[in-house]
């Protein structure tokens with residue numbers, strides 16, 4: 001008996017570069033998608049439809065109405081339900097393909113939890129919206145020798161790069177110094193159109209399929225690798241940049257095992273969330289919060305809503321505090337990091 005449903009995947013198997021062996025590799029593959037927003041939604045959906053057997057989804061947030069123009073796994077009911085994105089996504093994906101194992105992780109990727117969240121898989125895919133998470137992903141992938149796919153979309157533009165440590169340029173080869181927070185346009189400042197995210201997510205999913213079905217070690221055509229896709233949907237410009245010279249030179253991360261983000265030498269605490277009027281405040285050392293106990297205490301602060309993953313309380317008019325089981329908090333209604341930290345300290349200490 002085949003490891004996959006022959007009728008279901010008949011068209012994909014007929015595509016010669018996949019074939020029966022490729023489909024078996026997809027069924028056996030274990031993939032982690034970091035970030036379940038615009039890009040992560042598309043990647044997760046495409047890979048689950050393609051027959052990837054195991055998918056871990058990692059995301060720190062809940063869906064909002066302003067996500068719906070581009071985050072294709074979510075609908076108005078998900079926004080109203082207030083469940084974490086990965087929990088809502090896992091339900092939708094389970095209905096798309098009941099044979100796939102979907103593992104939702106409600107968490108913010110940090111140096112401290114990277115090994116737990118990113119371990120035990122064959123491939124990592126970038127659905128994040130920030131460079132701190134991307135550099136962490138790059139360093140973990142380079143250290144562990146794991147392939148990963150980087151993608152980014154802003155405005156009508158996108159970029160995608162498949163990284164195979166030891167064979168291709170890595171993210172730091174391409175971007176030697178991570179840009180200072182606030183120095184680059186984000187989806188908050190420059191906006192984004194849904195099709196840019198759909199395209200980038202689709203190309204990332206195709207790169208992921210190639211890495212599973214025909215990794216560079218097996219691939220007769222090496223021209224497929226070491227190429228950065230850059231596109232602008234509004235100007236209708238598509239180009240690939242040859243990164244072979246960068247790969248030749250290498251960088252401190254991929255050549256000299258320098259991991260400043262993974263070692264905790266770089267990376268911060270509170271962070272203004274892209275696309276939201278909200279600040280995330282990291283968990284106190286030791287992490288985890290007794291959510292049920294907090295829900296009881298929080299009733300004196302304001303109106304409380306709770307589910308097994310999140311307790312929310314409106315602490316001031318227009319300011320909502322959401323506390324997650326891993327000890328993180330998101331303060332919505334402000335972009336002031338100091339104010340957010342104060343609200344969290346007062347409320348969790350109450």
Ligand SMILES: [Zn+2]
Nearest residue numbers: 170173251254
């Ligand atoms: Zn490098």
